[in-house]
Amino acid sequence: MQIGLVGLQYSGKTTLFNTLAGIEMQPGVSMKEEATIEVVKVPDERLEKLFKIFNPKKQVNATIEIFDTPGLRMQDDGKVKITSVFLNNVKNNDALFYVIRQFNDDTVAHPMNNINPVRDIQFLESEFLLSDLAFLENRIEKLKKEVMKSKDDSFKKELPVIEKCYAHVESENPLRTLKLDENELKFLSGYQLLTLKPLTIAVNFDENTIADSQKIINDIKSNIGDAAANIIPFSAKIENELSNLDEEDRKIFMADYGIEESALTKILRTSYEILGLQSFFTVGEDENRAWTIKNGYTAQDAAGVIHTDFYNKFIRAEVVSYDDFINYGSFAKCKEAGVWRLEGKDYLVKDGDILNIRHS
Ligand SMILES: Nc1nc2c(ncn2[C@@H]2O[C@H](COP(=O)(O)OP(=O)(O)OP(=O)(O)O)[C@@H](O)[C@H]2O)c(=O)[nH]1
Ligand SMILES: [Mg+2]
Structure with a gap:
Protein backbone atom coordinates (compact mmCIF):
# COMPACT_ATOMS: atom_id res chain seq x y z
CA MET A 1 0.00 0.00 0.00
CA ILE A 274 -7.63 6.07 5.58
CA LEU A 275 -6.52 3.23 3.34
CA GLY A 276 -9.04 1.05 5.15
CA LEU A 277 -6.24 -0.94 6.74
CA GLN A 278 -6.11 -2.54 10.16
CA SER A 279 -3.75 -4.79 12.08
CA PHE A 280 -3.98 -8.14 13.75
CA PHE A 281 -1.19 -9.48 15.92
CA THR A 282 0.68 -12.74 16.27
CA VAL A 283 2.74 -13.16 19.43
CA GLY A 284 5.33 -15.57 20.78
CA GLU A 285 8.84 -16.06 22.07
CA ASP A 286 10.44 -15.59 18.67
CA GLU A 287 8.45 -12.77 17.24
CA ASN A 288 5.63 -10.33 17.89
CA ARG A 289 4.19 -9.02 14.70
CA ALA A 290 1.53 -6.66 13.38
CA TRP A 291 0.03 -7.89 10.10
CA THR A 292 -1.79 -5.59 7.77
CA ILE A 293 -5.23 -6.51 6.48
CA LYS A 294 -8.12 -4.64 4.90
CA ASN A 295 -11.32 -4.04 6.81
CA GLY A 296 -13.64 -6.96 6.16
CA TYR A 297 -10.99 -9.70 6.04
CA THR A 298 -12.08 -13.04 7.44
CA ALA A 299 -10.00 -15.27 9.71
CA GLN A 300 -9.11 -17.39 6.69
CA ASP A 301 -8.06 -14.31 4.66
CA ALA A 302 -5.92 -13.21 7.59
CA ALA A 303 -4.34 -16.67 7.78
CA GLY A 304 -3.49 -16.33 4.10
CA VAL A 305 -1.62 -13.08 4.77
CA ILE A 306 0.73 -15.01 7.07
CA HIS A 307 1.16 -17.91 4.66
CA THR A 308 -0.80 -19.30 1.71
CA ASP A 309 -0.57 -22.74 3.32
CA PHE A 310 -2.37 -21.40 6.37
CA TYR A 311 -5.18 -20.26 4.07
CA ASN A 312 -5.46 -23.60 2.29
CA LYS A 313 -5.17 -25.71 5.42
CA PHE A 314 -7.09 -23.43 7.75
CA ILE A 315 -8.96 -25.19 10.56
CA ARG A 316 -9.73 -22.55 13.17
CA ALA A 317 -8.37 -19.33 14.59
CA GLU A 318 -7.70 -18.83 18.30
CA VAL A 319 -8.72 -15.24 18.98
CA VAL A 320 -8.32 -12.82 21.87
CA SER A 321 -8.84 -9.09 21.45
CA TYR A 322 -5.90 -6.88 22.38
CA ASP A 323 -7.95 -5.10 25.08
CA ASP A 324 -9.03 -8.37 26.69
CA PHE A 325 -5.48 -9.66 26.64
CA ILE A 326 -4.10 -6.54 28.35
CA ASN A 327 -6.99 -6.63 30.79
CA TYR A 328 -6.44 -10.25 31.88
CA GLY A 329 -2.68 -10.45 31.36
CA SER A 330 -2.29 -13.94 29.87
CA PHE A 331 -3.95 -16.43 27.53
CA ALA A 332 -4.67 -18.73 30.49
CA LYS A 333 -6.55 -15.97 32.33
CA CYS A 334 -8.38 -15.03 29.12
CA LYS A 335 -9.55 -18.65 28.84
CA GLU A 336 -10.76 -18.64 32.44
CA ALA A 337 -12.67 -15.43 31.82
CA GLY A 338 -14.24 -16.84 28.65
CA VAL A 339 -12.82 -14.18 26.32
CA TRP A 340 -10.47 -16.58 24.50
CA ARG A 341 -12.39 -17.87 21.48
CA LEU A 342 -12.12 -20.42 18.70
CA GLU A 343 -13.46 -18.91 15.49
CA GLY A 344 -14.22 -20.43 12.09
CA LYS A 345 -13.05 -19.33 8.68
CA ASP A 346 -15.78 -16.71 8.18
CA TYR A 347 -15.06 -14.79 11.38
CA LEU A 348 -14.45 -11.10 10.56
CA VAL A 349 -11.12 -10.14 12.07
CA LYS A 350 -11.17 -6.94 14.14
CA ASP A 351 -8.40 -4.40 14.53
CA GLY A 352 -6.17 -5.51 17.40
CA ASP A 353 -7.19 -9.18 17.46
CA ILE A 354 -4.40 -11.48 18.60
CA LEU A 355 -4.60 -14.58 16.42
CA ASN A 356 -3.15 -18.04 16.44
CA ILE A 357 -4.07 -20.00 13.33
CA ARG A 358 -4.73 -23.72 13.67
CA HIS A 359 -4.05 -25.51 10.43
CA SER A 360 -3.60 -29.05 9.23
N1 LIG B 1 11.35 27.42 7.76
C1 LIG B 1 10.89 26.25 7.30
N2 LIG B 1 11.42 25.78 6.16
C2 LIG B 1 10.96 24.61 5.69
C3 LIG B 1 9.95 23.87 6.35
N3 LIG B 1 9.71 22.75 5.64
C4 LIG B 1 10.52 22.79 4.57
N4 LIG B 1 11.27 23.92 4.60
C5 LIG B 1 12.29 24.33 3.63
O1 LIG B 1 11.68 24.55 2.37
C6 LIG B 1 12.51 24.10 1.31
C7 LIG B 1 11.77 23.11 0.47
O2 LIG B 1 11.50 21.96 1.27
P1 LIG B 1 11.33 20.52 0.59
O3 LIG B 1 11.01 19.57 1.70
O4 LIG B 1 12.44 20.19 -0.29
O5 LIG B 1 10.02 20.83 -0.27
P2 LIG B 1 9.34 19.89 -1.35
O6 LIG B 1 7.87 20.02 -1.12
O7 LIG B 1 9.92 18.53 -1.33
O8 LIG B 1 9.72 20.64 -2.71
P3 LIG B 1 9.63 20.00 -4.21
O9 LIG B 1 10.11 18.61 -4.15
O10 LIG B 1 10.49 20.90 -5.01
O11 LIG B 1 8.19 20.11 -4.59
C8 LIG B 1 13.76 23.52 1.96
O12 LIG B 1 14.77 24.51 1.95
C9 LIG B 1 13.30 23.25 3.39
O13 LIG B 1 14.38 23.33 4.29
C10 LIG B 1 9.43 24.40 7.59
O14 LIG B 1 8.55 23.81 8.26
N5 LIG B 1 9.93 25.60 7.99
MG1 LIG C 1 10.76 17.36 -2.85
Whole structure:
Protein backbone atom coordinates (compact mmCIF):
# COMPACT_ATOMS: atom_id res chain seq x y z
CA MET A 1 0.00 0.00 0.00
CA GLN A 2 1.42 3.28 -1.08
CA ILE A 3 0.85 6.85 0.13
CA GLY A 4 1.89 9.64 -2.24
CA LEU A 5 3.11 12.94 -0.81
CA VAL A 6 1.89 15.58 -3.25
CA GLY A 7 1.62 19.34 -3.26
CA LEU A 8 3.02 22.52 -4.68
CA GLN A 9 6.74 23.01 -5.04
CA TYR A 10 8.64 23.67 -1.77
CA SER A 11 5.77 22.80 0.56
CA GLY A 12 7.98 20.49 2.65
CA LYS A 13 7.28 17.07 1.12
CA THR A 14 10.85 15.89 0.94
CA THR A 15 11.58 17.22 4.44
CA LEU A 16 8.63 15.17 5.73
CA PHE A 17 9.55 12.17 3.61
CA ASN A 18 13.13 12.13 4.87
CA THR A 19 11.94 12.43 8.45
CA LEU A 20 9.48 9.56 8.05
CA ALA A 21 12.12 7.43 6.37
CA GLY A 22 14.85 8.33 8.86
CA ILE A 23 17.04 9.78 6.12
CA GLU A 24 19.42 12.49 7.24
CA MET A 25 18.94 15.79 5.43
CA GLN A 26 21.87 17.21 3.55
CA PRO A 27 21.67 20.98 3.99
CA GLY A 28 21.03 22.79 0.73
CA VAL A 29 20.37 19.76 -1.42
CA SER A 30 16.81 18.87 -0.53
CA MET A 31 15.47 19.52 -4.03
CA LYS A 32 15.00 16.28 -5.88
CA GLU A 33 13.86 15.92 -9.43
CA GLU A 34 12.79 12.32 -9.19
CA ALA A 35 10.18 10.47 -7.22
CA THR A 36 11.49 8.36 -4.34
CA ILE A 37 9.96 5.54 -2.39
CA GLU A 38 10.61 4.18 1.12
CA VAL A 39 9.01 1.54 3.29
CA VAL A 40 8.10 3.03 6.65
CA LYS A 41 7.06 1.39 9.93
CA VAL A 42 3.59 2.22 11.22
CA PRO A 43 3.99 3.07 14.92
CA ASP A 44 1.73 1.03 17.20
CA GLU A 45 1.64 1.50 20.96
CA ARG A 46 -0.10 -1.86 21.36
CA LEU A 47 2.85 -3.64 19.83
CA GLU A 48 5.15 -1.90 22.31
CA LYS A 49 3.00 -3.10 25.20
CA LEU A 50 2.92 -6.65 23.87
CA PHE A 51 6.70 -6.53 23.56
CA LYS A 52 7.01 -5.86 27.28
CA ILE A 53 4.81 -8.87 28.04
CA PHE A 54 6.31 -11.47 25.66
CA ASN A 55 9.83 -10.14 25.35
CA PRO A 56 10.28 -11.79 21.94
CA LYS A 57 13.54 -11.91 20.01
CA LYS A 58 12.03 -9.77 17.31
CA GLN A 59 9.26 -7.23 16.77
CA VAL A 60 7.84 -6.58 13.33
CA ASN A 61 5.66 -3.50 12.79
CA ALA A 62 3.14 -3.06 10.01
CA THR A 63 4.57 -1.01 7.14
CA ILE A 64 3.37 1.29 4.41
CA GLU A 65 5.19 2.72 1.44
CA ILE A 66 5.70 6.46 1.29
CA PHE A 67 6.20 7.98 -2.12
CA ASP A 68 7.72 11.45 -2.57
CA THR A 69 6.94 13.28 -5.80
CA PRO A 70 8.35 16.66 -6.88
CA GLY A 71 5.69 19.34 -6.40
CA LEU A 72 3.66 21.20 -8.99
CA ARG A 73 5.70 24.13 -10.20
CA MET A 74 5.50 26.98 -12.62
CA GLN A 75 5.72 25.86 -16.23
CA ASP A 76 7.18 27.75 -19.18
CA ASP A 77 3.85 29.47 -19.78
CA GLY A 78 3.99 31.00 -16.30
CA LYS A 79 1.24 28.75 -14.91
CA VAL A 80 1.49 26.17 -12.13
CA LYS A 81 -0.02 22.92 -13.33
CA ILE A 82 -0.06 19.13 -13.48
CA THR A 83 2.39 17.54 -15.88
CA SER A 84 2.39 14.09 -17.39
CA VAL A 85 5.49 13.33 -15.31
CA PHE A 86 3.51 14.13 -12.19
CA LEU A 87 0.58 11.97 -13.31
CA ASN A 88 2.89 9.13 -14.08
CA ASN A 89 4.46 9.43 -10.66
CA VAL A 90 1.24 9.32 -8.66
CA LYS A 91 -0.81 6.84 -10.67
CA ASN A 92 0.14 3.91 -8.46
CA ASN A 93 -0.41 5.73 -5.19
CA ASP A 94 -3.26 4.14 -3.23
CA ALA A 95 -3.89 7.32 -1.28
CA LEU A 96 -2.80 10.93 -1.54
CA PHE A 97 -1.30 13.05 1.14
CA TYR A 98 -1.34 16.77 0.39
CA VAL A 99 1.54 18.61 2.01
CA ILE A 100 0.40 22.23 2.21
CA ARG A 101 2.64 25.13 3.07
CA GLN A 102 1.77 27.43 5.95
CA PHE A 103 5.35 28.16 7.02
CA ASN A 104 6.77 31.60 6.32
CA ASP A 105 10.34 31.75 5.13
CA ASP A 106 11.53 34.50 2.81
CA THR A 107 14.44 32.38 1.63
CA VAL A 108 12.09 29.69 0.25
CA ALA A 109 10.03 30.80 -2.76
CA HIS A 110 6.36 29.88 -3.13
CA PRO A 111 5.35 28.99 -6.70
CA MET A 112 2.32 31.26 -6.32
CA ASN A 113 4.30 33.95 -4.52
CA ASN A 114 2.50 34.14 -1.19
CA ILE A 115 1.37 31.88 1.65
CA ASN A 116 -2.28 30.87 1.43
CA PRO A 117 -3.11 27.29 2.45
CA VAL A 118 -6.80 27.45 1.50
CA ARG A 119 -5.94 28.64 -2.01
CA ASP A 120 -3.30 25.91 -2.35
CA ILE A 121 -5.70 23.17 -1.29
CA GLN A 122 -8.42 24.48 -3.58
CA PHE A 123 -5.89 24.76 -6.38
CA LEU A 124 -4.79 21.13 -6.02
CA GLU A 125 -8.39 19.98 -5.79
CA SER A 126 -9.41 21.86 -8.92
CA GLU A 127 -6.34 20.76 -10.89
CA PHE A 128 -7.03 17.16 -9.92
CA LEU A 129 -10.71 17.53 -10.84
CA LEU A 130 -9.74 18.93 -14.25
CA SER A 131 -7.30 16.10 -14.80
CA ASP A 132 -10.01 13.52 -13.97
CA LEU A 133 -12.56 15.32 -16.10
CA ALA A 134 -10.27 15.28 -19.13
CA PHE A 135 -9.64 11.58 -18.66
CA LEU A 136 -13.33 10.74 -18.23
CA GLU A 137 -14.32 12.79 -21.25
CA ASN A 138 -11.80 10.95 -23.36
CA ARG A 139 -12.93 7.61 -22.04
CA ILE A 140 -16.58 8.36 -22.83
CA GLU A 141 -15.64 9.18 -26.44
CA LYS A 142 -13.76 5.93 -26.77
CA LEU A 143 -16.45 3.85 -25.12
CA LYS A 144 -19.16 5.27 -27.37
CA LYS A 145 -17.16 4.21 -30.41
CA GLU A 146 -16.47 0.77 -28.97
CA VAL A 147 -20.13 0.21 -28.09
CA MET A 148 -21.04 0.88 -31.74
CA LYS A 149 -18.54 -1.44 -33.30
CA SER A 150 -17.62 -4.08 -30.72
CA LYS A 151 -19.59 -7.11 -29.59
CA ASP A 152 -17.85 -7.05 -26.23
CA ASP A 153 -20.47 -6.39 -23.55
CA SER A 154 -18.08 -4.83 -21.07
CA PHE A 155 -17.89 -1.50 -22.95
CA LYS A 156 -21.65 -1.18 -22.73
CA LYS A 157 -21.49 -1.82 -18.99
CA GLU A 158 -18.65 0.60 -18.40
CA LEU A 159 -20.15 3.57 -20.23
CA PRO A 160 -22.87 4.48 -17.67
CA VAL A 161 -20.34 4.19 -14.83
CA ILE A 162 -17.97 6.62 -16.52
CA GLU A 163 -20.86 8.95 -17.37
CA LYS A 164 -21.96 8.94 -13.76
CA CYS A 165 -18.40 9.83 -12.69
CA TYR A 166 -18.21 12.54 -15.33
CA ALA A 167 -21.40 14.23 -14.13
CA HIS A 168 -20.10 14.18 -10.55
CA VAL A 169 -16.71 15.65 -11.42
CA GLU A 170 -18.21 18.18 -13.80
CA SER A 171 -20.16 19.66 -10.91
CA GLU A 172 -16.82 20.02 -9.13
CA ASN A 173 -17.17 17.09 -6.75
CA PRO A 174 -14.23 14.76 -6.12
CA LEU A 175 -14.88 11.11 -6.99
CA ARG A 176 -14.12 10.01 -3.44
CA THR A 177 -17.50 11.52 -2.47
CA LEU A 178 -19.43 9.57 -5.12
CA LYS A 179 -21.24 6.42 -4.00
CA LEU A 180 -19.97 3.56 -6.15
CA ASP A 181 -20.61 -0.12 -5.63
CA GLU A 182 -17.98 -2.83 -5.96
CA ASN A 183 -18.79 -3.56 -9.60
CA GLU A 184 -18.63 0.08 -10.57
CA LEU A 185 -15.33 0.51 -8.76
CA LYS A 186 -13.89 -2.42 -10.69
CA PHE A 187 -14.23 -0.45 -13.92
CA LEU A 188 -12.28 2.42 -12.40
CA SER A 189 -9.51 0.50 -10.69
CA GLY A 190 -7.17 0.50 -13.68
CA TYR A 191 -7.34 4.27 -14.22
CA GLN A 192 -5.34 6.95 -12.49
CA LEU A 193 -8.26 9.02 -11.22
CA LEU A 194 -6.77 11.44 -8.73
CA THR A 195 -9.92 12.51 -6.91
CA LEU A 196 -10.90 8.90 -6.29
CA LYS A 197 -7.87 8.32 -4.09
CA PRO A 198 -8.44 8.66 -0.33
CA LEU A 199 -7.07 11.95 0.95
CA THR A 200 -5.26 13.30 3.99
CA ILE A 201 -4.07 16.90 4.24
CA ALA A 202 -1.03 17.84 6.31
CA VAL A 203 -0.46 21.55 6.82
CA ASN A 204 3.17 22.46 7.35
CA PHE A 205 3.48 25.22 10.01
CA ASP A 206 6.55 27.15 10.98
CA GLU A 207 8.10 27.10 14.42
CA ASN A 208 6.41 30.34 15.47
CA THR A 209 2.83 29.40 14.71
CA ILE A 210 2.64 25.64 15.34
CA ALA A 211 1.47 26.24 18.94
CA ASP A 212 -1.62 28.07 17.58
CA SER A 213 -2.15 25.73 14.69
CA GLN A 214 -5.61 24.54 15.75
CA LYS A 215 -7.22 27.91 15.18
CA ILE A 216 -5.76 28.20 11.70
CA ILE A 217 -6.71 24.59 10.92
CA ASN A 218 -10.32 25.25 11.94
CA ASP A 219 -10.33 28.25 9.68
CA ILE A 220 -8.96 26.23 6.77
CA LYS A 221 -11.47 23.45 7.42
CA SER A 222 -14.44 25.74 7.07
CA ASN A 223 -13.25 26.75 3.60
CA ILE A 224 -12.45 23.49 1.85
CA GLY A 225 -15.56 21.31 1.90
CA ASP A 226 -15.21 17.55 2.15
CA ALA A 227 -11.42 17.69 1.79
CA ALA A 228 -11.42 18.81 5.43
CA ALA A 229 -12.27 15.32 6.68
CA ASN A 230 -8.67 14.43 7.51
CA ILE A 231 -6.46 17.41 8.17
CA ILE A 232 -3.38 17.38 10.36
CA PRO A 233 -1.15 20.27 11.46
CA PHE A 234 2.57 19.58 11.70
CA SER A 235 5.91 21.26 11.24
CA ALA A 236 8.29 19.57 8.84
CA LYS A 237 11.24 21.43 10.29
CA ILE A 238 10.46 20.66 13.94
CA GLU A 239 9.69 17.02 13.16
CA ASN A 240 12.99 16.73 11.34
CA GLU A 241 14.92 18.24 14.24
CA LEU A 242 13.01 16.08 16.77
CA SER A 243 13.95 12.94 14.92
CA ASN A 244 17.62 13.68 15.57
CA LEU A 245 17.26 14.16 19.34
CA ASP A 246 17.31 11.72 22.23
CA GLU A 247 14.27 11.34 24.50
CA GLU A 248 15.37 13.94 27.07
CA ASP A 249 16.24 16.73 24.62
CA ARG A 250 13.13 15.96 22.65
CA LYS A 251 10.91 16.79 25.65
CA ILE A 252 12.67 20.10 26.24
CA PHE A 253 12.50 20.96 22.54
CA MET A 254 8.77 20.16 22.31
CA ALA A 255 8.02 22.23 25.42
CA ASP A 256 9.89 25.14 23.81
CA TYR A 257 7.56 25.05 20.82
CA GLY A 258 4.45 24.29 22.84
CA ILE A 259 3.73 20.94 21.17
CA GLU A 260 2.71 17.85 23.08
CA GLU A 261 3.56 15.06 20.71
CA SER A 262 5.28 14.44 17.45
CA ALA A 263 2.84 14.53 14.52
CA LEU A 264 4.60 11.65 12.76
CA THR A 265 2.65 8.97 14.60
CA LYS A 266 -0.62 10.70 13.75
CA ILE A 267 0.44 11.13 10.11
CA LEU A 268 1.30 7.46 9.72
CA ARG A 269 -1.67 6.10 11.64
CA THR A 270 -4.11 8.34 9.75
CA SER A 271 -2.61 7.23 6.45
CA TYR A 272 -2.95 3.62 7.49
CA GLU A 273 -6.55 4.01 8.56
CA ILE A 274 -7.63 6.07 5.58
CA LEU A 275 -6.52 3.23 3.34
CA GLY A 276 -9.04 1.05 5.15
CA LEU A 277 -6.24 -0.94 6.74
CA GLN A 278 -6.11 -2.54 10.16
CA SER A 279 -3.75 -4.79 12.08
CA PHE A 280 -3.98 -8.14 13.75
CA PHE A 281 -1.19 -9.48 15.92
CA THR A 282 0.68 -12.74 16.27
CA VAL A 283 2.74 -13.16 19.43
CA GLY A 284 5.33 -15.57 20.78
CA GLU A 285 8.84 -16.06 22.07
CA ASP A 286 10.44 -15.59 18.67
CA GLU A 287 8.45 -12.77 17.24
CA ASN A 288 5.63 -10.33 17.89
CA ARG A 289 4.19 -9.02 14.70
CA ALA A 290 1.53 -6.66 13.38
CA TRP A 291 0.03 -7.89 10.10
CA THR A 292 -1.79 -5.59 7.77
CA ILE A 293 -5.23 -6.51 6.48
CA LYS A 294 -8.12 -4.64 4.90
CA ASN A 295 -11.32 -4.04 6.81
CA GLY A 296 -13.64 -6.96 6.16
CA TYR A 297 -10.99 -9.70 6.04
CA THR A 298 -12.08 -13.04 7.44
CA ALA A 299 -10.00 -15.27 9.71
CA GLN A 300 -9.11 -17.39 6.69
CA ASP A 301 -8.06 -14.31 4.66
CA ALA A 302 -5.92 -13.21 7.59
CA ALA A 303 -4.34 -16.67 7.78
CA GLY A 304 -3.49 -16.33 4.10
CA VAL A 305 -1.62 -13.08 4.77
CA ILE A 306 0.73 -15.01 7.07
CA HIS A 307 1.16 -17.91 4.66
CA THR A 308 -0.80 -19.30 1.71
CA ASP A 309 -0.57 -22.74 3.32
CA PHE A 310 -2.37 -21.40 6.37
CA TYR A 311 -5.18 -20.26 4.07
CA ASN A 312 -5.46 -23.60 2.29
CA LYS A 313 -5.17 -25.71 5.42
CA PHE A 314 -7.09 -23.43 7.75
CA ILE A 315 -8.96 -25.19 10.56
CA ARG A 316 -9.73 -22.55 13.17
CA ALA A 317 -8.37 -19.33 14.59
CA GLU A 318 -7.70 -18.83 18.30
CA VAL A 319 -8.72 -15.24 18.98
CA VAL A 320 -8.32 -12.82 21.87
CA SER A 321 -8.84 -9.09 21.45
CA TYR A 322 -5.90 -6.88 22.38
CA ASP A 323 -7.95 -5.10 25.08
CA ASP A 324 -9.03 -8.37 26.69
CA PHE A 325 -5.48 -9.66 26.64
CA ILE A 326 -4.10 -6.54 28.35
CA ASN A 327 -6.99 -6.63 30.79
CA TYR A 328 -6.44 -10.25 31.88
CA GLY A 329 -2.68 -10.45 31.36
CA SER A 330 -2.29 -13.94 29.87
CA PHE A 331 -3.95 -16.43 27.53
CA ALA A 332 -4.67 -18.73 30.49
CA LYS A 333 -6.55 -15.97 32.33
CA CYS A 334 -8.38 -15.03 29.12
CA LYS A 335 -9.55 -18.65 28.84
CA GLU A 336 -10.76 -18.64 32.44
CA ALA A 337 -12.67 -15.43 31.82
CA GLY A 338 -14.24 -16.84 28.65
CA VAL A 339 -12.82 -14.18 26.32
CA TRP A 340 -10.47 -16.58 24.50
CA ARG A 341 -12.39 -17.87 21.48
CA LEU A 342 -12.12 -20.42 18.70
CA GLU A 343 -13.46 -18.91 15.49
CA GLY A 344 -14.22 -20.43 12.09
CA LYS A 345 -13.05 -19.33 8.68
CA ASP A 346 -15.78 -16.71 8.18
CA TYR A 347 -15.06 -14.79 11.38
CA LEU A 348 -14.45 -11.10 10.56
CA VAL A 349 -11.12 -10.14 12.07
CA LYS A 350 -11.17 -6.94 14.14
CA ASP A 351 -8.40 -4.40 14.53
CA GLY A 352 -6.17 -5.51 17.40
CA ASP A 353 -7.19 -9.18 17.46
CA ILE A 354 -4.40 -11.48 18.60
CA LEU A 355 -4.60 -14.58 16.42
CA ASN A 356 -3.15 -18.04 16.44
CA ILE A 357 -4.07 -20.00 13.33
CA ARG A 358 -4.73 -23.72 13.67
CA HIS A 359 -4.05 -25.51 10.43
CA SER A 360 -3.60 -29.05 9.23
N1 LIG B 1 11.35 27.42 7.76
C1 LIG B 1 10.89 26.25 7.30
N2 LIG B 1 11.42 25.78 6.16
C2 LIG B 1 10.96 24.61 5.69
C3 LIG B 1 9.95 23.87 6.35
N3 LIG B 1 9.71 22.75 5.64
C4 LIG B 1 10.52 22.79 4.57
N4 LIG B 1 11.27 23.92 4.60
C5 LIG B 1 12.29 24.33 3.63
O1 LIG B 1 11.68 24.55 2.37
C6 LIG B 1 12.51 24.10 1.31
C7 LIG B 1 11.77 23.11 0.47
O2 LIG B 1 11.50 21.96 1.27
P1 LIG B 1 11.33 20.52 0.59
O3 LIG B 1 11.01 19.57 1.70
O4 LIG B 1 12.44 20.19 -0.29
O5 LIG B 1 10.02 20.83 -0.27
P2 LIG B 1 9.34 19.89 -1.35
O6 LIG B 1 7.87 20.02 -1.12
O7 LIG B 1 9.92 18.53 -1.33
O8 LIG B 1 9.72 20.64 -2.71
P3 LIG B 1 9.63 20.00 -4.21
O9 LIG B 1 10.11 18.61 -4.15
O10 LIG B 1 10.49 20.90 -5.01
O11 LIG B 1 8.19 20.11 -4.59
C8 LIG B 1 13.76 23.52 1.96
O12 LIG B 1 14.77 24.51 1.95
C9 LIG B 1 13.30 23.25 3.39
O13 LIG B 1 14.38 23.33 4.29
C10 LIG B 1 9.43 24.40 7.59
O14 LIG B 1 8.55 23.81 8.26
N5 LIG B 1 9.93 25.60 7.99
MG1 LIG C 1 10.76 17.36 -2.85
